[in-house]
Amino acid sequence: MKRILLLNLLLTIGLNAWAESDIFIPPERYAKDPAVSGRVLGDNCSACHGTRGAVFDESMPPLAGMDRDTFIKLMKDFKNEVRPTIVMNDVAKAYTDEEIERMADYFSSIPALPWKKQTLH
Amino acid sequence: MLLTRRDLIKLFGASAATAALGVSPKAFSASAPHLVIVGGGVGGTATAKYMRMLDPSIRITLIEPNREYVFCPGSNEVLNDEVTLAEQTVTYDSIRNRYGVNVVLDKATAIDYDKKTVRTAKGERIAYDWLVVSPGPDFVFDAVEGYSRELAEGDFPHAWKAGPQTLKLKKLYQGMRTGGVVVISAPPMPYRCPPAPYERASFMAEWLKEHNPTAKILILDSKPDFIFQPHYETYWKEKFGYGTDNAMIEWVGEHNGGKVVSLDPNTRSVKTADGETIKADVINIIPVHKAGKFAFDTGLTMGKQWVPINPFDFRSKVDKNVFVIGDTTEADPMVKTGYLASNQAKWVAQVILAEMTGKDPGYPLWTNNCVAMAGEDFGMTITDTFRYHDGKIELQETIQSPVNLNPHLNAERVAIARNWQRTFRRDIFE
CATH class of the missing domain: 3.50.50.60 (FAD/NAD(P)-binding domain)
Known part of the structure; x- marks a missing residue:
């Protein structure tokens, strides 16, 4: 199993300094599973970017209210390692392009306001 | 008792109550x-x-x-x-x-x-x-013979749930004699926050280097290896002479007899699986979890x-x-x-x-995009993604930040770690 994963990894990425214990399965493996909604995907981002991506007073950029196309471009650039970062390349490559688009729909629908000023629903 | 709208108005005034509640006042009917x-x-x-x-x-x-x-x-x-x-x-x-x-x-x-x-x-x-x-x-105290909940609340804190035991552990190791020895017994998997025993040792070493530079920290491990091991060992070599005779931090894996099997609180010593008895000034046993x-x-x-x-x-x-x-x-x-x-x-x-x-x-996906630190100038990140697939939870990805001593990158990872600690706390409690 691990060897197959590693092979997948070498075929698809082929760059980066991987630790011996690193694992990466391309997201296409899950393409036939039911879709994960933009909200379920997006709520995974809150530990760094705040509830609903609405932290506006930290160095992590807010995602709430981000323009849909900007979000998609950024995430695809992270995913394809066009734009090098410390963390986001590894985060973005877990998602299919469709999942990135669903997250973009979710975050672009949220007002660009700090969480404190947002309504709950 | 449920806080009603009237209770909130009493406490904060009407407009504050509406803003604070953020939900319709008729919301919580008994049905x-x-x-x-x-x-x-x-x-x-x-x-x-x-x-x-x-x-x-x-x-x-x-x-x-x-x-x-x-x-x-x-x-x-x-x-x-x-x-x-x-x-x-x-x-x-x-x-x-x-x-x-x-x-x-x-x-x-x-x-x-x-x-x-x-x-x-x-x-x-x-x-x-x-x-x-x-x-x-909860903890399996008797996995180490002689250890107990009572000892943990006394002079042998595990400090594995932040609180009074954290302060007690700090007092004990900061107050020990010049050249004293701290033993940290790291548990077998699974336990909460896998890098934390090593992060703990690193922060203690940082303080001791300044205030008690001949002190030693001995990590006795019930595992043969640990997460971020190359990161920690690289940093420890750089800062604490790891691997030399003058190392401030020493790590003994399970394969080298690192597993602690018993504690004698009277002589302040632990015994390992190999039968070796080790005396220490401070003993921090992180217990087996359940x-x-x-x-x-x-x-x-x-x-x-x-x-x-x-x-x-x-x-x-x-x-x-x-x-x-x-x-x-x-x-x-x-x-x-x-x-x-x-x-x-x-x-x-x-x-x-x-x-x-x-x-x-709908359908789930869970991430575990976590941070850890080895010092105030060295942070690490891990990116885990879990999917539900074929009736099981599957680990799609686990990637650790690369090991290097580039001070700019490592300082930035510290900033990320601290940022994460703040935003994560706010995400749960604000």
Whole structure:
């Protein structure tokens, strides 16, 4: 199993300094599973970017209210390692392009306001 | 008792009450469905908050015996004076006021699955439609012969739940004699926050290097290796002479006899699996973990060390109206972290909403994008993604930040780690 994963990894990425214990399965493996909604995907981002991506007073950029196309471009650039970062390349490559688009729909629908000023629903 | 709109107006005035409540005042009718949550840690509190964000009308009750919660992530830095325990402490004020959650200061003791009620230490019976159980882990003290809960609360703190024991451990190691020895016994997997024993050793070493430079830290490990090992060893070599005769930090893996099997509190010594006796000035045994006591008392563990769950929705295998999340579950291959507990909580809230409204819950995905530190100038990140696939939880990805000593990158990772500690805490409690 691990060897197959590693092979997948070498075929698809082929760059980066991987630790011996690193694992990466391309997201296409899950393409036939039911879709994960933009909200379920997006709520995974809150530990760094705040509830609903609405932290506006930290160095992590807010995602709430981000323009849909900007979000998609950024995430695809992270995913394809066009734009090098410390963390986001590894985060973005877990998602299919469709999942990135669903997250973009979710975050672009949220007002660009700090969480404190947002309504709950 | 539920905080009513009138209570809030009394407390804050009318406009503040509306703003604080954020939900319709007619929301909590007695006939509204009732979600009861056991445990006000990361998992339980995240469930309450994210459930309210999904539905304005559901009644939510959180049962937690403590008025305040000491946040564990970041608490190792209490040991080198970077943060105070007070800074790590949060209240349930927002959960109560903004999210309209009835926080009951009491200890849940039993579940009546047929009557769908939870009994508390004060003798209340609280009826639920859905119950979410998130008690956190408990410890197997006697896995190390001679160790006990009483010793942990005395001169041998484990300090593995941030609180008074964290302060006690700090006092002990900062007050030890010149050239004293600290023994940290690191547990076998699984346990909460896998890098934390090594982070703890690093922060202690940082303080000792300045105040007690001939002191030693000996990590006796019940594992043959550990997460971020190349990172920690690289940093320790650079800063603490790791691997030399003058090393401030020494690590002994399980394969080299690192497993601690007994403690003698009178001679302040531990014995390893190889029969070696090691005397120390401070002994910090991080115990073997198991599911929380409430999970054992209510039969949720089904005779096992951890709570078996349905991997799709974290429903208990004992009863379909009971969900179990966080460190107390057997959710392999997930690790035990607050980050995962919070993401399990959000997903369980979605599942409960779906059941309430008769809709499809959708499909899950959980990340564990965590941070750790080796010093105030060296941070690390890990990016984990878990999918539900073919009836199981599958680890799609786990990637650690690369090992290097580029001071710019490492300083930036520290900034990320600190940022994460703040935003994560706010995501759960604000």
